[in-house]
Amino acid sequence: MPQIAMVIDLNKCIGCQTCTAACKSLWTDEAGQENMLWNNVETKPGPGYPRNWEEKGARSGWRDGAIQLGGLHDPQDYGNVSALNHEEVYFKGTEQRLQRKEPLRSGANWDEDVSSGDFPNNYHFYMPRLCNHCTKPACLEACPVRAIYKREQDGIVLVDQDKCVGTRMCNQACPYDKVYFNYVIGKTQKCVFCFPRIEKGEAPACARQCPGRLRFVGYLDDADGPIAKLVYKWKVALPLHAEYGTEPNVYYVPPLLPQAFDAEGRFSDRSRVPLAYLQGLFGAGVESALATLAAEMANRKAGKRSELMDLLIAKDWKSLFKIKDVQLV
Numbered sequence: 144m145p146q147i148a149m150v151i152d153l154n155k156c157i158g159c160q161t162c163t164a165a166c167k168s169l170w171t172d173e174a175g176q177e178n179m180l181w182n183n184v185e186t187k188p189g190p191g192y193p194r195n196w197e198e199k200g201a202r203s204g205w206r207d208g209a210i211q212l213g214g215l216h217d218p219q220d221y222g223n224v225s226a227l228n229h230e231e232v233y234f235k236g237t238e239q240r241l242q243r244k245e246p247l248r249s250g251a252n253w254d255e256d257v258s259s260g261d262f263p264n265n266y267h268f269y270m271p272r273l274c275n276h277c278t279k280p281a282c283l284e285a286c287p288v289r290a291i292y293k294r295e296q297d298g299i300v301l302v303d304q305d306k307c308v309g310t311r312m313c314n315q316a317c318p319y320d321k322v323y324f325n326y327v328i329g330k331t332q333k334c335v336f337c338f339p340r341i342e343k344g345e346a347p348a349c350a351r352q353c354p355g356r357l358r359f360v361g362y363l364d365d366a367d368g369p370i371a372k373l374v375y376k377w378k379v380a381l382p383l384h385a386e387y388g389t390e391p392n393v394y395y396v397p398p399l400l401p402q403a404f405d406a407e408g409r410f411s412d413r414s415r416v417p418l419a420y421l422q423g424l425f426g427a428g429v430e431s432a433l434a435t436l437a438a439e440m441a442n443r444k445a446g447k448r449s450e451l452m453d454l455l456i457a458k459d460w461k462s463l464f465k466i467k468d469v470q471l472v
């Protein structure tokens with residue numbers, strides 16, 4: 144089965160949330176979808192969204208060939224929605240100032256830009272997240288009424304809204320917490336990889352709107368496309384938490400960040416982000432991926448050619464996407 148995939152270069156993400164807004168305004172702006180962020184961008188290290196999803200992830204997904212149900216989050220893990228007093232200010236004139244009707248207690252990006260480590264070697268980076276359109280989707284396996292299916296033409300995982308009866312088994316099984324419950328219609332909903340756009344040869348809105356030009360979209364099986372080059376040829380794009388066992392199809396180029404300062408305030412040869420932390424996210428391959436990135440950056444700085452750097456820099460935005468006219472192997 145051909146598999147559409149995305150590579151996200153964490154070295155270029157500036158946490159602007161344009162992707163989040165593009166997705167939200169296109170797909171999830173109705174009642175019942177307030178806390179739905181099919182695409183979110185979280186600060187790492189950090190609890191992410193929903194809060195502490197990795198703790199649930201570690202007890203969900205596939206283990207020893209069987210699906211694990213990791214339970215449901217406390218609603219507070221998604222934060223609270225608090226409306227503004229528009230009516231009172233704009234229509235009744237009883238209040239002068241816009242304010243929230245109840246205080247915000249938590250929510251997506253509650254911990255945005257909170258660094259880890261000690262000054263001056265503190266660090267953080269941004270990690271966009273969406274449904275991974277997994278090759279072995281735990282959500283699909285867990286659904287008792289077979290409402291979730293994986294399309295043969297591109298591997299996109301979708302929830303059939305006519306069949307879903309809202310058991311939320313998929314919520315419990317997805318280790319990435321990328322299935323959301325619409326409490327108004329009583330059904331689960333999730334990222335659709337902008338399939339109507341894919342069918343027209345256009346990239347998903349999150350990728351097309353990204354000002355950082357850091358999301359690559361194409362088919363894993365297209366040997367000449369950007370995805371296969373980054374994942375298989377250069378081996379710098381790695382799946383997130385591969386140990387969850389779902390074989391995710393969103394890959395990440397890990398962040399290099401500047402080196403740590405030494406006691407004299409000069410750059411040392413020590414990495415600022417602890418390698419163990421990155422290995423916890425992206426597995427053992429992260430060390431060689433970082434070494435490849437550093438070596439190719441040095442090549443480019445020395446004036447040599449580097450296919451990898453040219454690909455990652457993406458001077459021409461069209462080089463990010465190869466969705467149409469693909470020769471699949």
Ligand code: SF4
Binds near residue numbers: 280319
């Ligand atoms: S990330 Fe979760 S919701 Fe998406 S396909 Fe994988 S298991 Fe299903």
Ligand code: SF4
Binds near residue numbers: 355
């Ligand atoms: S739009 Fe691009 S740069 Fe901005 S947060 Fe999303 S992925 Fe990062």
